[in-house]
Each structure stands twice: as structure tokens, then as C-alpha cells.
Amino acid sequence: MILALLSSAPAARAFMQSRKVSPLLPPSASLAQAATTTHRKIAPVSFPSSSESRLYSVPSTPFDDGKSPFEITTPIYYVNDKPHIGHAYTSLACDVIARYMRHSGRDVFFLSGTDEHGQKVETTAKNAGMDPQSFCDEVSQSFRDLLTLLNVSNDDFIRTTESHHKEAVQHLWKTLMDKGAIYLGSYEGWYSVRDECYYNESELVDGKAPTGAEVEWVKKEDSYFFKLSDYEDKLLEYYESHPDLLAPVSRKNEVVSFVKGGLKDLSISRTTFDWGVPVPGDDDHVMYVWIDALTNYMSALGYPNMEEGSKFDKYWPASLHIVGKDILRFHAVYWPAFLMAAGLPLPKRIFAHGWWTKDGEKISKSLGNVIDPVDLVETYGVDPTRFFLMAEVNFGSDGNFSDEKMIYKINANLSNELGNLNQRIMTLVFKNCNKAVPVEMGELTDEDKKILATAASLRERTGTAISTQSIHEYVQHMVSMVWDANKYIDVQAPWVLKKTDTERMNTVLYVLMEVMRHVAILYQPLMPTSSNVILDQLGVPENEREFEHLEKEECKILPGREVSKPKAVFPRFEVPEPVSA
Numbered sequence: 292m293i294l295a296l297l298s299s300a301p302a303a304r305a306f307m308q309s310r311k312v313s314p315l316l317p318p319s320a321s322l323a324q325a326a327t328t329t330h331r332k333i334a335p336v337s338f339p340s341s342s343e344s345r346l347y348s349v350p351s352t353p354f355d356d357g358k359s360p361f362e363i364t365t366p367i368y369y370v371n372d373k374p375h376i377g378h379a380y381t382s383l384a385c386d387v388i389a390r391y392m393r394h395s396g397r398d399v400f401f402l403s404g405t406d407e408h409g410q411k412v413e414t415t416a417k418n419a420g421m422d423p424q425s426f427c428d429e430v431s432q433s434f435r436d437l438l439t440l441l442n443v444s445n446d447d448f449i450r451t452t453e454s455h456h457k458e459a460v461q462h463l464w465k466t467l468m469d470k471g472a473i474y475l476g477s478y479e480g481w482y483s484v485r486d487e488c489y490y491n492e493s494e495l496v497d498g499k500a501p502t503g504a505e506v507e508w509v510k511k512e513d514s515y516f517f518k519l520s521d522y523e524d525k526l527l528e529y530y531e532s533h534p535d536l537l538a539p540v541s542r543k544n545e546v547v548s549f550v551k552g553g554l555k556d557l558s559i560s561r562t563t564f565d566w567g568v569p570v571p572g573d574d575d576h577v578m579y580v581w582i583d584a585l586t587n588y589m590s591a592l593g594y595p596n597m598e599e600g601s602k603f604d605k606y607w608p609a610s611l612h613i614v615g616k617d618i619l620r621f622h623a624v625y626w627p628a629f630l631m632a633a634g635l636p637l638p639k640r641i642f643a644h645g646w647w648t649k650d651g652e653k654i655s656k657s658l659g660n661v662i663d664p665v666d667l668v669e670t671y672g673v674d675p676t677r678f679f680l681m682a683e684v685n686f687g688s689d690g691n692f693s694d695e696k697m698i699y700k701i702n703a704n705l706s707n708e709l710g711n712l713n714q715r716i717m718t719l720v721f722k723n724c725n726k727a728v729p730v731e732m733g734e735l736t737d738e739d740k741k742i743l744a745t746a747a748s749l750r751e752r753t754g755t756a757i758s759t760q761s762i763h764e765y766v767q768h769m770v771s772m773v774w775d776a777n778k779y780i781d782v783q784a785p786w787v788l789k790k791t792d793t794e795r796m797n798t799v800l801y802v803l804m805e806v807m808r809h810v811a812i813l814y815q816p817l818m819p820t821s822s823n824v825i826l827d828q829l830g831v832p833e834n835e836r837e838f839e840h841l842e843k844e845e846c847k848i849l850p851g852r853e854v855s856k857p858k859a860v861f862p863r864f865e866v867p868e869p870v871s872a
């Protein structure tokens with residue numbers, strides 16, 4: 292074959308580019324064509340038809356056009372305690388989606404931060420013998436450090452004690468006041484400091500909040516109220532006309548029933564403590580922590596500056612708020628009502644994920660079963676931790692953590708299936724193909740075309756999953772692609788072909804490298820470091836690792852390019868002896 296005559300990689304690339312064909316197929320039947328035919332059949336939601344727009348997009352949905360600037364947010368975390376698995380989980384889910392969107396060519400603004408005001412933080416700081424601000428500075432830093440440790444790619448980290456945020460909240464307050472949505476009254480009733488939430492008598496269960504938190508009686512005090520009762524019908528109409536605003540559906544139904552049950556005006560200021568944003572024009576009051584906290588999603592974009600060309604103009608309304616199921620009510624009822632009252636656009640999607648339990652029990656400090664994400668990373672490494680937390684549970688459902696499950700999953704899906712496959716391919720190439728990508732290859736068989744087509748459809752399938760926040764489905768597509776590749780290598784047995792038919796061995800190894808290129812590029816949002824180690828081993832140039840490069844003929848694995856001696860990518864862990872009951 293003519294490619295065998297081209298000894299250097301640049302020469303081979305120049306040759307490939309001049310012909311603009313795959314090394315394996317005649318111009319009339321390129322891999323891209325074979326693949327396109329298949330993925331059109333598979334994908335339930337489609338990319339825009341023009342291939343140009345596809346380079347910068349993910350599949351569109353009723354709530355997202357798949358290509359506009361994309362603001363994605365984590366909840367901002369209370370600084371009353373150090374970070375735990377729940378904080379790590381929400382942040383990682385957002386990170387996977389944010390990275391997926393960026394690799395798809397989208398302009399992303401990924402926001403996280405800390406929620407630093409309110410009675411809970413004030414009390415915790417006092418108990419620690421610290422002034423609230425120094426306490427917040429210290430704990431907020433531990434949240435930042437966690438994001439760095441987990442390789443989370445947030446673009447900004449907002450703190451609600453920053454002055455620009457406080458100004459933004461006061462501006463929103465004044466707007467609501469001007470629009471007649473706030474009035475002064477007096478409040479008495481139940482309040483849970485842990486939940487930072489007011490509860491009606493009828494909601495209490497055995498004298499506690501429905502969440503199990505202690506409640507205290509707030510004696511009659513002056514309070515400003517937000518006219519939430521005005522928004523009952525407006526919210527219900529909005530949910531009806533925007534059926535995809537809230538997800539998953541089961542949680543949406545809970546919200547709708549809550550609103551249908553009747554909304555009372557909401558107390559939004561307190562006078563009995565002062566760790567909060569002062570109410571403009573009435574210094575006796577500080578704002579309710581949730582009106583302060585929710586505004587972070589806009590203050591980080593420079594609100595109240597809403598001029599054309601501003602950050603706010605570009606990214607608001609937010610494309611996606613990811614929250615835990617416990618705080619959906621604040622995001623799905625109060626936040627849209629505040630925004631409606633202020634005449635501002637509503638976020639496009641609010642997704643509530645489930646909660647982790649440990650060995651079947653609720654995670655709590657008092658039970659002593661808190662899972663420290665720093666320990667997880669120290670024990671299992673960053674990418675395996677990211678992988679497990681995203682792969683183990685259907686995003687939206689609750690999940691149960693155990694070290695056994697974590698070890699089992701890491702060993703099976705990462706070490707045995709992905710790591711081993713990579714090691715086998717790269718070792719065979721290194722030993723049998725002169726330490727370079729095979730050059731002399733034969734025609735593709737149906738099996739080759741089939742697996743290449745499956746790989747080529749992976750972007751669309753994973754894109755559909757990510758666009759609907761089905762992170763587990765994205766992982767499942769990736770895992771199953773690796774299974775297919777393992778089956779393919781076992782059936783084709785290139786180690787046997789080495790003795791009988793080297794041209795066929797070369798073809799099989801090339802096909803596998805090309806499949807691995809797809810796998811590693813598309814795994815970057817979930818396992819950024821390990822995927823890039825695989826891409827390095829495959830010799831994929833650093834500037835050819837975006838999703839647009841998947842389909843580009845000239846970015847395919849380059850015949851003749853040198854490969855280095857492969858190293859293991861994922862560790863294996865010993866499963867601990869089962870503990871007898």
C-alpha cells in the first residue's frame with residue numbers, strides 16, 4: 292500500500308489531507324459517511340441539520356436551543372460546616388455538563404459559590420468563638436479548595452458577603468418594592484434554622500419540620516412580606532406553558548401540588564439578628580437569607596447592569612440551575628415569583644437531583660457517617676471518584692454509597708474494561724507496529740464498519756443524554772462503547788493475526804485506536820485527566836481534542852505517527868473482606 296511508503300508522520304498527514312479520505316476507505320465510502328447514516332437512525336433528538344452549526348452545538352431540547360451562551364449554576368453552599376459528599380456531588384454534576392457544553396463549542400458560564408448570611412451561619416460562627424466574617428472567610432475557602440481538588444471548572448465563585456452581591460440584592464429589593472410586591476407587616480410562626488425555612492403548623496411532623504429539622508417559634512416581630520399569594524395562578528400557568536422548566540417530573544409534580552395547596556405571603560426580613568443584607572431604607576431589618584442567596588445567580592453576572600453586551604445580557608436567563616431535591620421549592624416557587632414580580636426573565640430549567648445515603652442510612656453528623664470527599668479523592672483518585680459518583684445513580688434519584696460498590700465499579704468499568712483495553716491496544720501497536728500507528732492496512736470488514744459507526748454516533752447519543760441532564764445515560768453510552776470495543780478485540784484477536792495476517796492486524800488495531808479516540812475525547816467531561824492521558828498515548832494533538840474534531844477527516848488517528856510505551860491509566864483496588872453481620 293502506498294501509505295507504507297510514507298515514513299514520516301507529517302508526510303503521511305500531508306498525504307491524507309491532500310486526498311481528504313480516511314486511510315481505510317475509498318473516497319466514495321468514508322467512515323464519516325458510514326457513521327452519519329447510522330447515527331441519524333439512533334438519535335431521538337437531532338443536531339441542527341447543517342454540519343457547520345453542529346460543530347458548536349449539542350442536540351436542542353424544548354428548553355435549550357443547544358447553542359446559545361449557557362449559564363449553569365450549583366447551589367451556593369452554606370458555610371456552617373465543611374464540605375461533604377452532597378456538595379461534591381452537585382458540583383461534579385454541573386462540572387460534567389459544563390465541560391460537555393464547552394467541548395461542544397458552547398460559550399459557558401459555570402457558577403458556584405458560598406451562601407454566607409443568615410441565622411445558621413451567625414450561630415455557628417458564635418459557637419466557634421469567631422466573628423461571622425472571619426468564620427465565613429475560612430469555611431468559604433474550604434469549598435473553593437474542594438472544587439479545585441475535584442478538578443471542577445467553575446468560571447466564577449461568588450460569595451454573598453461580597454459588596455457587589457449585597458448591592459445587587461438591595462437593587463432587586465428596591466425593584467420589588469417599587470413594583471408593589473413588598474409590604475411591611477408582622478410575623479409570628481415556626482422557623483427552622485437548619486433549613487432556613489418557615490413552616491406552617493400543618494406541615495410539622497411530630498413537632499419537627501418535614502425534613503426532620505428542629506423548629507423554633509418566632510415571636511411576633513415586624514417583618515417585610517413578599518406578596519407570594521399573588522403568584523399562585525401565575526406560577527401554575529407558567530409551569531403549564533413551560534412543561535420542561537422543572538425536572539424530574541416526579542419532583543415537578545410535588546411542586547405543582549404545593550402551589551395548588553395555596554401560597555401565603557412570604558416573610559422576607561428579620562429584626563432579631565443582623566448577619567444579613569440590610570433592607571434598603573430600614574436598617575432594623577436584614578433580608579431573609581433565601582432572597583439574598585437566590586440573587587447570586589444574577590449578581591455574578593453583574594446585575595443590576597443589564598445593558599446590551601453586558602454579561603447579564605449574554606447569559607441571563609440561566610440555562611440550568613442544578614439543585615438538590617431539598618431546595619427545589621425555593622428555586623421552583625420563590626425564585627420564579629421574585630423574578631416575575633421584578634419583571635425579569637425566568638431560568639430555562641431547574642433540575643433537582645437526589646440524595647446520597649451511606650449504607651442505607653441518612654448521612655448526618657450525629658450518626659457519624661459523613662462521607663468526606665477529600666478522603667474519597669485521597670483513597671481512589673480524582674477521576675475514579677468523579678466516575679463513580681456520576682455513574683452509580685440515575686441523576687435525579689437517590690443513591691446509596693458504599694466503599695464496596697465504589698471499588699467494584701472502579702475495578703470493573705475503569706481498570707478492567709477501559710484501562711485494560713487501552714493497555715492491550717497500545718501494547719500491541721507498540722510491540723508489533725514499529726512503535727507507530729499502523730500504516731499498511733486492508734479493506735474494512737462489516738464488523739469494522741459497525742464499531743466505527745457506533746463510535747461515530749456516540750457524540751449524538753451522549754449529547755442527547757447531557758442535554759436532558761441524564762448524566763448516568765451519558766456514562767452508560769460510554770461504558771457500553773468500551774464493552775463493544777472489548778468484544779471486538781476479543782473476536783478479532785489481533786495477537787493471533789500478528790502471526791497470520793499483519794495487514795488485518797494493522798486494520799484491527801487502527802480501528803480500535805480510532806474508537807479509543809472517540810471514547811477518550813467524549814470522556815473528557817467526566818474524567819478530564821485520565822482521558823487526556825489516553826489521548827496522549829494515542830498521539831492525538833492537544834488542539835484536536837474538541838468534539839468538532841471527532842468528525843473531521845483530517846483529525847483521525849494518523850498512520851505512521853509514533854506512539855510511546857503505554858502505561859496503566861487506572862489503578863485496581865482490593866475489595867475489602869465482607870463484614871459479617
Ligand code: MSP
Pocket residue numbers: 365366367368369376377378380381406584585587614615616617618645646647648654
Ligand atoms: N445555601 C443553600 C442553597 C442556596 S442556593 C441559592 C443550601 N446549601 S447547602 O450547603 O445546605 O446544600 C447544598 C446542596 O447540597 C443542596 O443542593 C443539597 O441538596 C445538597 N446536599 C446536601 N446533602 C446531600 C446529600 N446527602 N446527597 C446529595 N446532595 C445533598 O441548601
